Amino acid sequence: MAAGATLKKVYVDGSGSGWICVAVLDGPVFISREKANSHNESEWQALLKALTLLNDGDSALILTDSQLVARQFSGTYKTRSPAMRRLKQLCINTAKSKNLKVRVKWIRREENVAGWLLEKLGK
DSSP states (O other): OOTTOOEEEEEEEEOTTSEEEEEETTSOEEEEEOOOSSHHHHHHHHHHHHHHHSOTTOEEEEEESOHHHHHHHHTSSOOOSHHHHHHHHHHHHHHHHTTOEEEEEEOOGGGOHHHHHHHHTTO
């Protein structure tokens, strides 16, 4: 991260019913329903939406309660599902094309602001 650059803290969550939430700390919140065949696909779509909402060149810590997505994104886990491989590649391509400096970190469910918002809205 460049000197003086601000690290954005972004919470993401996806539900089994296709709802996703992206909450930027001290910033905007984005909630929408996406086409997803699984809870894990929704989690990946939430990450993708977060990356698309970031500005070119941003540095961000993206926090997710999906251990699977965090570890697949980092390469710790293999991505076997074709659908999730496609979403992972979209995330990587988006981050590269926007020159983003991102780290995706797993947090417990009760720490996830985006998860709280989806829960509060009954999504």
